[in-house]
Structures are given as C-alpha cells and as structure tokens.
Amino acid sequence: MLAHDRPVTRAWVLHPELKNDQNRRAAEPALAEGLALAAALPDLDVIGGTIVRLPKIQPGKLFGKGKIAELKQVFHDAEIELVLIDGPVTPVQQRNLEKEWGVKLLDRTGLILEIFSDRARTSEGVLQVEMAALSYQRTRLVRAWTHLERQRGGLGFVGGPGETQIEADRRAIDEQLNRLRKQLAKVVKTRELHRASRAKVPFPIVALVGYTNAGKSTLFNRLTGAEVFAKDMLFATLDPTMRKIVLPTGDEIIMSDTVGFISDLPTELVAAFRATLEEVLDADLIVHVRDISHEQTEEQAQDVRAILQSLGVADEAPIIEVWNKTDLLEGDARDAVLTQAARMDDLYAISAVTGEGLDTLLAAIPDKLKDPRSEEKLTLTFAEGRKRAWLFDAGIVTDEVQTETGYDLTVFWTQLQKERFVRL
Incomplete structure (x- = not known):
C-alpha cells in the first residue's frame, strides 16, 4: 500500500501491450485510462506514462533487459518514486523490478485498491475494501523478503521444524479476513433491513x-x-x-x-x-x-x-x-x-x-x-395490516371485502410489485 505520510509521490505509468494478445485493449486509450486512474489518487504527482510493446512476457521481470535498463534511466532522470503498471504483475516480477529500478511498484489491481481505500466512506465500503486488500495481499506473500524464509514456533523437541513465517503471515491474514467477514455480515444484515424497508415503499x-x-x-x-x-x-x-x-x-x-x-x-x-x-x-x-x-x-x-x-x-x-x-x-x-x-x-x-x-x-x-399487469385474489388476516396498507399505498387494490378473519382483496399489479409484496 502507498505511504500517506509524504505529501506527494512522483509516479510514472507503464502500459504493457502484449503483441500476441488478441483481447488487448487499444494501447493509447488504455494508457490514458491508466494515467487517469493514477491521477485519481490525491497524493500522486504523475510525471508521465509509456506504452511498452512486448513480443512476449518475461516470467521473472516482465520486460526484457534492454527495456528495463532504458526505463531505469527514465525513472532516474525524472526522480520517480513509484511505478504503476497498468496490468497484472506477479509477485516475483514486482520484487525483481523494484530491485532493478529502486522504486516502489504497483500493478493495476493494487492501484484500484488504493483508490477504493481512499474513497470508501460507508462502513460497508470500508470493510469491503479492507477485505479486498487483504485477499490481494495474501496472494503476494510469496514476494516476501528474507524474513519470510525464517522458521518460527516450537523448540524442535516435538514434530517438524515449526511454522514458516509465510505460513504465519497467511494465517494472520486469514484470521483478519474472518473477523472482517463477520463484521460485514452484520453490516449486510442492516443493509438488507434497509432494502426491506424500501420494499415497503x-x-x-x-x-x-x-x-x-x-x-x-x-x-x-x-x-x-x-x-x-x-x-x-x-x-x-x-x-x-x-x-x-x-x-x-x-x-x-x-x-x-x-x-x-x-x-x-x-x-x-x-x-x-x-x-x-x-x-x-x-x-x-x-x-x-x-x-x-x-x-x-x-x-x-x-x-x-x-x-x-x-x-x-x-x-x-x-x-x-x-x-x-x-x-x-x-x-x-x-x-x-x-x-x-x-x-x-x-x-x-x-x-x-x-x-x-x-x-x-x-x-x-x-x-x-409500466409492466404488464395481472389481476389476482389475495387473502390477508387482520394481523397483516402492514401488507394491506402497502397494497393501498401502491394503488393496486381494485376490490376489498372484510371477512371474519381478515380481508379478501383483488389486486391489479405488475410482476415486480408482486415480488416486492412477497418480500414484505
């Protein structure tokens, strides 16, 4: 995640265009969108952007040696601190490119997560962003530095060598995700109540x-x-x-x-x-x-x-x-x-x-x-006064007869109104 303790971070956007990708987006508009995404973060100063045309993806470093060296010089001259790659970057590629260029690097997913984190306001939005960020972080633990190769836990007297740091980190993330899911479930339940109350309208x-x-x-x-x-x-x-x-x-x-x-x-x-x-x-x-x-x-x-x-x-x-x-x-x-x-x-x-x-x-x-309407007979008890009021508020009751136990109604309604009534 971006550090927010500095007022402005100098950034550069790269859009990789894979020549043999039949589903690739047009490069110029794609780079423009990447630049617009970067500009959506208030603490970034986007210095420039480049389309990088790739004959093929290099598994370890995404780009070839010549292009990496060329871009390193660009980033050095422009004093770039953050490189945003408008596309997917594997954890290994991220680690290697950061080392080569001496910059922080984010891929498209990481950048969009940053924007969402910066913009979310409701409790549900904040929780969803946190969950998304943790899920993303969990997949990238492999990019860890040397401390992730350490082993911890246990004195070695019983069983195996203990738990590796990467396993511990992953377990900690899973525990946090579970906590967030429980919190989100409560928020979603409240949201469902709001939706149910809207259904009454x-x-x-x-x-x-x-x-x-x-x-x-x-x-x-x-x-x-x-x-x-x-x-x-x-x-x-x-x-x-x-x-x-x-x-x-x-x-x-x-x-x-x-x-x-x-x-x-x-x-x-x-x-x-x-x-x-x-x-x-x-x-x-x-x-x-x-x-x-x-x-x-x-x-x-x-x-x-x-x-x-x-x-x-x-x-x-x-x-x-x-x-x-x-x-x-x-x-x-x-x-x-x-x-x-x-x-x-x-x-x-x-x-x-x-x-x-x-x-x-x-x-x-x-x-x-104004969907097609159909006529239907309904029977409500006296205890279902709320449902009866909803039908009258909707203006779809054409006839009503009071009985010993409640009401027999004739309604003329759309399928959507019927579905909303059933959810009351």
Missing part, C-alpha cells in the same frame, strides 16, 4: 449504472438536487446513494447512483463489492449511462454489460441506454449521435451538464416502469 427503483466517469453522479445530482461528489475523475463515486424524485408526470421513483465499472476490475473487488452492485438487482429499471464522447465508448459499454451479466441481471431486465456528454461533441459527430438516438427505442442522447435531452429521458421512464 411502493415507489419503483431506477438504478444508474455505467463505466467509471461516464457522468452518472452528475446526472444523479441534476435530477435529484443531491450533492453527491461528482468530478471528472475515475471512481468519483464508490458508495451507493439513493434519493426519491418526482417525475414531470407526477410519478415518484427512487433513483440509485452506483459505483462505476471498469475493464479488468480486480477479482477481489468484484467479490467485495458484489453487495453494493446488487442494488442493481433490486432495480425496476436500469439506466446505462455512457460517455458517448469517449473514443472507447463501445468497449466500455461491453465491459458494463459483461459485469451486469456476471451479477445475474437477466437479458430481459428493463434497461435503457443514455448517451451522455453530448456537449463534448461537435459537428457531424454530434449530429450523428442525436439522429441515432431519435430513431432508436430505449436510447436517449443527453448532457447531464447542460440539461439537454433530460426532458425526453424523464418522460420515457414512467412508460418503461
């Missing part, structure tokens, strides 16, 4: 999702009047925020702003933030916000769809796509985006900054929330 939930820095929080703030931290910076929002808003039609909804997605999200973080992202599963409508001005907007959209699929969001889930940042487009490019959005269903071109296109988007949301 008959308002539909609309979740904003999208690649990091797509403008979700800016859109959220403009629509809700909230003051969620919104900045032209990767991972400006980590903890989900929810607000009730009234649409121009008079319909009321709850809007949720979620953590931004990113390509090659560390597996530790996918697991740790699953509970946060599962807010999306509760949504009645998902609004996929895209930065349409970004040159990699289609690739970013594919990453978002892949993560939604991994979360279990079904293909048939109601999703609309919002092409944001039209204010950054000019001429033919802008005209083409506006024309395409006008022609296609469930596609809206907007600018969250200027407000352009928001009226059209807001007018479309109620129609997307």
Whole structure:
C-alpha cells in the first residue's frame, strides 16, 4: 500500500501491450485510462506514462533487459518514486523490478485498491475494501523478503521444524479476513433491513449504472438536487446513494447512483463489492449511462454489460441506454449521435451538464416502469395490516371485502410489485 505520510509521490505509468494478445485493449486509450486512474489518487504527482510493446512476457521481470535498463534511466532522470503498471504483475516480477529500478511498484489491481481505500466512506465500503486488500495481499506473500524464509514456533523437541513465517503471515491474514467477514455480515444484515424497508415503499427503483466517469453522479445530482461528489475523475463515486424524485408526470421513483465499472476490475473487488452492485438487482429499471464522447465508448459499454451479466441481471431486465456528454461533441459527430438516438427505442442522447435531452429521458421512464399487469385474489388476516396498507399505498387494490378473519382483496399489479409484496 502507498505511504500517506509524504505529501506527494512522483509516479510514472507503464502500459504493457502484449503483441500476441488478441483481447488487448487499444494501447493509447488504455494508457490514458491508466494515467487517469493514477491521477485519481490525491497524493500522486504523475510525471508521465509509456506504452511498452512486448513480443512476449518475461516470467521473472516482465520486460526484457534492454527495456528495463532504458526505463531505469527514465525513472532516474525524472526522480520517480513509484511505478504503476497498468496490468497484472506477479509477485516475483514486482520484487525483481523494484530491485532493478529502486522504486516502489504497483500493478493495476493494487492501484484500484488504493483508490477504493481512499474513497470508501460507508462502513460497508470500508470493510469491503479492507477485505479486498487483504485477499490481494495474501496472494503476494510469496514476494516476501528474507524474513519470510525464517522458521518460527516450537523448540524442535516435538514434530517438524515449526511454522514458516509465510505460513504465519497467511494465517494472520486469514484470521483478519474472518473477523472482517463477520463484521460485514452484520453490516449486510442492516443493509438488507434497509432494502426491506424500501420494499415497503411502493415507489419503483431506477438504478444508474455505467463505466467509471461516464457522468452518472452528475446526472444523479441534476435530477435529484443531491450533492453527491461528482468530478471528472475515475471512481468519483464508490458508495451507493439513493434519493426519491418526482417525475414531470407526477410519478415518484427512487433513483440509485452506483459505483462505476471498469475493464479488468480486480477479482477481489468484484467479490467485495458484489453487495453494493446488487442494488442493481433490486432495480425496476436500469439506466446505462455512457460517455458517448469517449473514443472507447463501445468497449466500455461491453465491459458494463459483461459485469451486469456476471451479477445475474437477466437479458430481459428493463434497461435503457443514455448517451451522455453530448456537449463534448461537435459537428457531424454530434449530429450523428442525436439522429441515432431519435430513431432508436430505449436510447436517449443527453448532457447531464447542460440539461439537454433530460426532458425526453424523464418522460420515457414512467412508460418503461409500466409492466404488464395481472389481476389476482389475495387473502390477508387482520394481523397483516402492514401488507394491506402497502397494497393501498401502491394503488393496486381494485376490490376489498372484510371477512371474519381478515380481508379478501383483488389486486391489479405488475410482476415486480408482486415480488416486492412477497418480500414484505
């Protein structure tokens, strides 16, 4: 982890491009994203960045001797203290490169963990980051220095040579992970109670999702009047925020702003933030916000769809796509985006900054929330007054007859309303 006791650390970003990797991202935008990730940490002074094209990965040092020597000179001349590699680095490669260059080194996973650690605010977010960091650290104990080769424990009178330091360190991490899991379980239970209480509110939930820095929080703030931290910076929002808003039609909804997605999200973080992202599963409508001005907007959209699929969001889930940042487009490019959005269903071109296109988007949301309805008979006891009140608040009761034991009701509701009622 980064040391935070110094005001500024001079950093350099490297993006390795493996020539025979068919799934590699375009190098220039990938380096730009790596630089933006580094810039998201307040105590880093990012001096520069380099694309390093690799014929093949060297197992021990990632790069070849010539490139290592060339970069060593660059880092020396620029007085670099931290090198950020935009990709995976094995523990052995990390140890060897740090030794060669005389710098601290972080890979993409380590950098994203640092950003999340710096930004997490809620108790759940902080716990999830700690768990992700420990899981990451556990896999890297092999990079240990000489002290990890020591043996400890036992005087040698009984059994084997005792416990190695690396085993002890790993066991200590596992114990800490178990403690954090128990703490997180309590927090998640509280979160489930909050979700259950929201289920009692008959308002539909609309979740904003999208690649990091797509403008979700800016859109959220403009629509809700909230003051969620919104900045032209990767991972400006980590903890989900929810607000009730009234649409121009008079319909009321709850809007949720979620953590931004990113390509090659560390597996530790996918697991740790699953509970946060599962807010999306509760949504009645998902609004996929895209930065349409970004040159990699289609690739970013594919990453978002892949993560939604991994979360279990079904293909048939109601999703609309919002092409944001039209204010950054000019001429033919802008005209083409506006024309395409006008022609296609469930596609809206907007600018969250200027407000352009928001009226059209807001007018479309109620129609997307109006699922097919069906009539159903329900029987409630007198003790189930809370459920009865919820049905009336939702405005879906068409008939009611009081009986000796309770009520016979006829409701006209959507499948989502039925599912929410069952969870009460």
